[in-house]
Amino acid sequence: MNAILFVALIVGGAAILSWPLGRYMKWAMDPTPTPGSLANRFARLFHFFGGRFTGESQNWKHYIVSMLIFNVLMFVVSFGFMAFQHHLPLNPDGQKAVEGSLIFNTAASFTSNTNLQHYSGESTFSYLSQLAALMWLQFVSAATGIAALAAMARGLAGRKDLGNFFLDLQRATFLVLLPLAIIVALLFALGGMPMTLAGAAHATTLEGIEQIISRGPVAAFVAIKQLGTNGGGFFGPNCTHPFENPTFWTNAVAMVSIILIPMACVWMFGRIVGRLRHAAVVFGVMLVFLLAKATGAVWFEQAPTQAFAGLPIEQNVGNLEGKELRFGATTGPLWAVLTTSTSNGSVSAMHDSLNPMTGLMPMIGMWLNATFGGVGVGMINMFIYIVLAVFVAGMMVGRTPEYLNRRIEAHEVKLAVIALLAHALFILGGTALFAATPWGRDTLNNTGAHGFSEMLYEFSSAAANNGSGFEGLGDNTGPWNIATGLVMLLARFIPIILPLAIAGSLAAKKPTPQSAGTLGVENATFGIMLVATIIFIGALTFFPVAALGPIAEHLQFMRSPFGEKL
Amino acid sequence: MKPLIASIRLVIVTLLICVAGYTALILGFAQLVTPGTAEGSLIKDTDGKIVGSHLIAQSFTNAVYFWPRPSAVGYNAAAAGGSNKSPTSTNLTERARQLIEQYGASVEKPLPANLAAASGGGLDPHITEHAALYQANRVAKARNIPPSQVGMLIKQQAFAPGGALTPDRLVNVLELNLALDNP
Known part of the structure; x- marks a missing residue:
């Protein structure tokens, strides 16, 4: 009962807040130009920041080139901060030089909005690296995603001018992310998170042992990490660490923050293309998947820790391994679903220690990667599924497929399929390569099917730009750093570039007027069609690996709901 | 060239506002309003x-x-x-056995699960x-x-x-x- 109430409060609360935020984001990202308005004054300020070029309109190709140039610079600047951290200030704990492949992986990870971490923050990076490299990327990489969605939506609205990347980037950073981050960071600071530039505290415990307590500017970092679907922890164990998540209430605020902007992005998209009813259908489809996964996760996590079976240990609560008590019993599995439905990747329970079938739910989230998804890019990924759903539906009833009054033809479908196949190829190909070689096999923390799940999860997380992990994996090795680094970058930019190309191609077509023959995208039939498309594509692609990993482990070790061993 | 110059300008502006300005604001607030928890409770x-x-x-x-x-x-x-x-791992069973011994837990007095996990x-x-x-x-x-x-x-x-x-x-x-x- 408490579990249902808790899920309803968090997901429902975020959904309610997402409506006004979506409205605000439309105003911020795509204002109607009126002379003298506030939006215009902001635009003037942003022209001042970015130079005159910020005022030029761009087609989809120019928009992508600008985005890529800025992202290359993001990578280079953050790489520099990390590589020279031992010579730079704000390093009270004396963090040393970091190994090259780890810096490559980390720069790729935060540039691509993934925040996969092959290091522990408190023992690797100086405060300057954490703030000026990582937290900075948490702002601008999230802003890149929101900008890309705004541009795609403009294209789908039929505008040839997609806007200007540098203007959109500033709007997303300064008008959307920064104000929300300030609010959430202040709440976190009030909730008891540390916010200091002092180095680690040295304590002598009651039993006389020395305990070094790492701390830092945590509240500011964690706020944008949650809001921007970044997810990278200030500390190694992310939001299970009491300093990153001190109370039940900071935990609740964090969970809403994880899902808020991805939800609002759907409404913003609907407002820019001028089809709010369509956005509502898409929102509903995403919510169905989210709730299905949450139900599965909460249900499977009620099974007690299997390793304690037969021992004199009370087994009346669910699996507590890798969980904190202060968040309550439902948080671990619900957060696991929220953080992987969006491409956030922060954790408040160790995913490696979730029950086998609970651990499958976050993987499903990352395989689909569109049931809200990352800020901006989640809706872009869903657009790929929409293109396919519209195409398949059109073929089934023998009509020309159309989306928002534009014909979907072979060219668009080809691009959409490439984007989907790339995602699957990175996950399946990467896992196969590492499972077959010592690169993967020698780095496992668990044996058997669960060991396979660790590798599968790692590539799923990299390809979905998620960043969570089955953290037992010893992933700070050259092969892991380089392979996942490359996957993160390719999996970031392919699914942004191809949909923008589709939008650009659609915008160039002559609109076909709506007729009785048009397949609607604003009704339940379309919603069901979209759900079916996602399930078929997802299940056909990923069921075999799910069977080899979590399902095999479940069948091998867990009891059936009726108590006997399967 | 123009996108590169705009990019460089925005790198500087975002670093100044989102890193220096934002951090200073939150730091100042936390240190003034709740200095105890800001330093790590x-x-x-x-x-x-x-x-x-x-x-x-x-x-x-x-x-x-x-x-x-x-x-x-x-x-x-x-x-x-x-x-x-993994919750199915024998490593956890071994750790639990040690804890049971340490606490002297028995079938009549089973160990609360949160002390074992x-x-x-x-x-x-x-x-x-x-x-x-x-x-x-x-x-x-x-x-x-x-x-x-x-x-x-x-x-x-x-x-x-x-x-x-x-x-x-x-x-x-x-x-x-x-x-x-x-x-």
Whole structure:
């Protein structure tokens, strides 16, 4: 009962807040130009920041080139901060030089909005690296995603001018992310998170042992990490660490923050293309998947820790391994679903220690990667599924497929399929390569099917730009750093570039007027069609690996709901 | 060239506003409004020496103290982490056997699950009220005080972290042990 109430409060609360935020984001990202308005004054300020070029309109190709140039610079600047951290200030704990492949992986990870971490923050990076490299990327990489969605939506609205990347980037950073981050960071600071530039505290415990307590500017970092679907922890164990998540209430605020902007992005998209009813259908489809996964996760996590079976240990609560008590019993599995439905990747329970079938739910989230998804890019990924759903539906009833009054033809479908196949190829190909070689096999923390799940999860997380992990994996090795680094970058930019190309191609077509023959995208039939498309594509692609990993482990070790061993 | 120049300008502007400005704002607010928690919720003894943090578990092995949940990193607050073992792993069974021996748990007196399972960060400062009461007799005997007195202290300190949403009441192990040492 408490579990249902808790899920309803968090997901429902975020959904309610997402409506006004979506409205605000439309105003911020795509204002109607009126002379003298506030939006215009902001635009003037942003022209001042970015130079005159910020005022030029761009087609989809120019928009992508600008985005890529800025992202290359993001990578280079953050790489520099990390590589020279031992010579730079704000390093009270004396963090040393970091190994090259780890810096490559980390720069790729935060540039691509993934925040996969092959290091522990408190023992690797100086405060300057954490703030000026990582937290900075948490702002601008999230802003890149929101900008890309705004541009795609403009294209789908039929505008040839997609806007200007540098203007959109500033709007997303300064008008959307920064104000929300300030609010959430202040709440976190009030909730008891540390916010200091002092180095680690040295304590002598009651039993006389020395305990070094790492701390830092945590509240500011964690706020944008949650809001921007970044997810990278200030500390190694992310939001299970009491300093990153001190109370039940900071935990609740964090969970809403994880899902808020991805939800609002759907409404913003609907407002820019001028089809709010369509956005509502898409929102509903995403919510169905989210709730299905949450139900599965909460249900499977009620099974007690299997390793304690037969021992004199009370087994009346669910699996507590890798969980904190202060968040309550439902948080671990619900957060696991929220953080992987969006491409956030922060954790408040160790995913490696979730029950086998609970651990499958976050993987499903990352395989689909569109049931809200990352800020901006989640809706872009869903657009790929929409293109396919519209195409398949059109073929089934023998009509020309159309989306928002534009014909979907072979060219668009080809691009959409490439984007989907790339995602699957990175996950399946990467896992196969590492499972077959010592690169993967020698780095496992668990044996058997669960060991396979660790590798599968790692590539799923990299390809979905998620960043969570089955953290037992010893992933700070050259092969892991380089392979996942490359996957993160390719999996970031392919699914942004191809949909923008589709939008650009659609915008160039002559609109076909709506007729009785048009397949609607604003009704339940379309919603069901979209759900079916996602399930078929997802299940056909990923069921075999799910069977080899979590399902095999479940069948091998867990009891059936009726108590006997399967 | 033009996109590159715009990019460089925006790198500088975003670094200044989102890193320097934003950090300074939150830092200033936290240090002014809630300096204690901003510094890490540290606890000092009467001489001003730091004995720990309200939020961070520390190791207790002596019978006169309540023991926290097990930690996969030995309560190392400079390199926190969990076991990352599958709940089906035999490593967890072995660890649980040691804990059962340490607590002297038996079928009649089974160990509360939160004392057998390590937390994600290895620094969970809490145990359940039930798990504290489970240890009350040992602590009372070691301290030579009546068990009822220890039980009263636990009841006083126990709290529900999420109000009505979390029925299981918790106690903070370090705070409880400090209260025992300084009645």
